[in-house]
Amino acid sequence: MTTLPAKRSVLRDTRFLRLWLAATASTVATWALPFILGLAVLERTLTASGLGVVLAARIAGFLVAVPIGGVLADRYSRRAIVFWAGVLSLVSTPLVAFGGLPVMVIASVLLGAGQGACRPAFQALTAEVVDGSQRQQANAAMTFAVRVSTLVAPGVTALLANVVSTSAILLGTCALWLIVALVPPRGASQTPRERGKLHQEFLDGLREARRHPWFLAGLGALALTAAVGQTAIAVALPLVSRDRYGTEFVLAAGTTAYSVGALAGALIIARWRPRxxxxxxxxxxxxxxxAPLSMLFPVHPVVIVAAFVAVGIGIELFNVPWFTAMQREVEPDKLARVSSLDFLISYGLAPVGLALIVPAIDGYGLSAVLAVCAAMCFLAPAAAALVPSSRHLSVKTPRSA
Structure with a gap:
């Protein structure tokens, strides 16, 4: 396998920088779509119900493509899967930008499929391009770029909306998908293996995941935290900002604090190697x-901001070692499939939380829901940490990242 020299900084290697640029472009383009389409609603070129249908179609395409993309990325060249995923997203974006609602829905399914297929391929390609001793730094560099983009991009997009149409901005994301398709480096040549049916190969990946109790425990904790914690941010924070404080400032400050904390967390974990x-x-x-705990009581807004900074730091202290452990511990020829399981469960359960929280708030009140969300966010990771192999994210004890 071709890897980076062990003692050379990953940030100075051209092959990694190409991978970093492509992965960042993919994530930014994926994140940008809901925000850009939201501007279309404000411009009255798309109805709110139409927005919901288009975004639901995108999520459906994403969730269907993630496991398929994982199987294909373990079967064929990871670089090739990234290329075709980028091409699929590239050609479907203009249809989302300029088509009528039925065309937009079909195109959104295809766009979501491209977005989903490249996720596990990028995870596996990172393990091929980057030496094991440098993967934590590499994963931290990728997540840092994503957090910077999500912090800066809304303001840039809003400024662009004053100059060009929303459709033109959406069409501009084609440049990002072109980067995804053309820029990534080639990885290692994969050893030819016997190929079965898609569902059988996915089940092989599931069996590989079961060999790592720390992964199953962590995936359960991550999925639960995403379902209730992210939901608390998405739904409860706007309500608290409006009803308790009477201003949008708390909403804006909280979401910004989360991104700032995540940037700090990425910088910390790039160098920190906890025992x-x-x-x-x-x-x-x-x-x-x-996050939900800070919104449970009538505290000063500074407390909520500080809590969201801590949440942002914490999520990157988890994400980077989590991705690094998968790249280290999982069998290389099954890594994309196990990564697809990670994305499928953690992303797939988030909409369930969004669907349930509003009826729960109507039935039991905001305070009760926030208390339950806080308890689940604290207890789920604690339970996962009790699994013996969770201590080092490895069935072997201990190994360096």
Missing amino acids: NQGWAAFGGLALFGF
Whole structure:
């Protein structure tokens, strides 16, 4: 396998920088779509119900493509899968930008499929391009770029909306998908293997995941935290900002604080190598409980902002070691399939939380729902940390990241 020289900084290697640029472009383009289409609603070129249908179609395409993309990325060249995923997203974006609603829905399914297929391929390609001793730094560099983009991009997009149409901005994301398709480096040549049916190969990936109890425990904690913690941010924070404080400032400050904290967390974990990396990672994930907890009581807005900074730090203290552990521990020829399981469960359950929280608030009240969300965010990572192999995110004890 071709890897980076062990003692050379990953940030100075051209092959990694190409991978970093492509992965960042993919994530930014994926994140940008809901925001850009939201501007279309404000311009009255798309109805709110139409927005919901288009975004639901995108999510459906994403969730269907993630496991298929994982199987294909383990079967064929990871670089090739990234290329075709980028091409699919590239050609479907103009149809989303300029088509009528039925065409937009079909195109959104295809766009979501492209977005989903490249995720596990990028995870596996990172393991091929980057030496094991440098993967934590590499994963931190990728997530840092994503957080910078999500912090800066809304303002840039709003400024562009004053100059060009929303459709033109959406069409501009084609440049990002062109980067995804053309820029990534080639990885290692994969050893030819016997190929079965798609569902059988996915089940092989599931069996590989079951060999790693820390992964199953962590995936459960991550999925639960995403379902209730992210939901608390998405739904409860706007309500608290409006009803308790009477201003949008708390909403804006909280979401910005989350991104700033994530930037800080990426910088910390790029260099920090905790002795018990799994416990440290699950401790970071448990910090998500401070988001709903801070909104439970009538505290000063500064407390909410500080809590969201801590949440942002914590999620990256979890994410980076989590991705690095998968790249280190999982069998290389099954890595994309296991990564697809990670994305499928963690992303797939988030909409369930969004669907349930509003009826729960109507039935039991905001305070009760926030209390339950906080408890679940604290307890789920703590339970995952009790699994013996979770201490080092490895069935072997201990190994360096």
